[in-house]
Amino acid sequence: MVSSSTDSRRSANAPLLGARTLVYAALCISLMLIDQRSSELDPLRRGLGIVVYPIQALVSLPSRLIDWSAEAAVSRSDLERENNSLKVERLRTRAELQRFNDLEAENVRLRAMLSASDKVADNYIMAEIMAVDANPYHHSIVINKGSNRGIYEGQAIVDANGVIGQTIRIGRYQSTAILISDPDHALPVEVVRNGLRTLAIGTGELDRLELPYLPQNADIEAGDKLVTSGLGGAFPSGYPVATVRSVERPGGEPFSKVQATPAARLDQVRELVLIDTPTPRNEEDPEAADSDAE
């Protein structure tokens, strides 16, 4: 006590530093517990997200600037060439689309005959990735659209080639999404060739998925295409996910070892598309229940 004056001169934080650290640590722990069990902290996260947003936008400026200047520096002949090839491609896709429209109409008619629920057309929202490497071990990305554009939790994300992931946390101006390669992510898929349903699990590697729940006698082989099955509700059905890379059937084990390569280039994507599925969740439930009963 005699030395209390020198103590306080030594440092403002020294008195009760241990006790105060403990109190704040307890605060952090309760925050984490609340955050894990409920979404009550989302307003706090959103508020802090608005504060952090300018920093994120600022640091992603250089790479945007490089993109922009690369675009600005393209020569006229290059542009014309690109324009021509785009025109050709547009023509081709439009021709394909006509067939698709016809098929869709036919599908709706047939479904009406079967009195199955309609597949409503999806809406698309374009977004860009702000931070690719938010955390190398979670395989999550930050995208530049948030609740102000109507993004909601669990929304499916695709690029031109296939499924990328889904949103997990929504901020006002940005959202966090989990990639299908995250070890915690499981995606209901089906094999295009025969409709075999299973789950594709992330491995923590950007170019590899695993299908661990297929029995030894499952009809699957290398080269099989996998698409989303739409079961589980989060993803609309029919989007390409991956191609089976290898199938091993080790003796003495109940399941075969199946590995697949994602269709989307998860490490190179920059622009992506969020799919807004207007189908109410409860309409999909009977379908899911049916397939469970099979």
Next chain:
Amino acid sequence: MLNNLLNPRASWPLILSIVVALALTALPLPNLLALMRPDWVALVVIYWAMFAQRQLSLWIIILAGLALDVLYGTLMGQHALALLIMSYLPMRLYLRLRVFSWLKLTGAVAGMLFIYEFMLFWINGLSGITTHSADYWVPILTGTLIWPLVLVLLDGIAVRRSNSH
């Protein structure tokens, strides 16, 4: 408590350095470099905890940690807790640490960074995110290597002599 939050002792260099550290954390990098990204915020907090802890109130540490949680999309409070536990030692032992030779000090910083990473690793494990990759610990190495640079830079803007007297 409000008095603490609106800490008048918190100087602009401190706030600025933490914001810059957050920006460096959010900077998009190619995958390989991202693996080696040092824990900038932890390094800056260690510096202020040792050399100007009058300015660094625990609230600032918590806020910096929560900002990291938002950036990384981790549990709210995870990085805050790790930063808090990590900065306890330098705040407690700053008088001894200050007279360390720079080599010894760098060793001590490596230890603090290990505590920080271990806390994060541990909380991740509790919440079900497990990592087996040895790459996880690379930022401790790169953080230790870059520490002398951080020390010199922050010394430059902090005018530490005036604070320590």
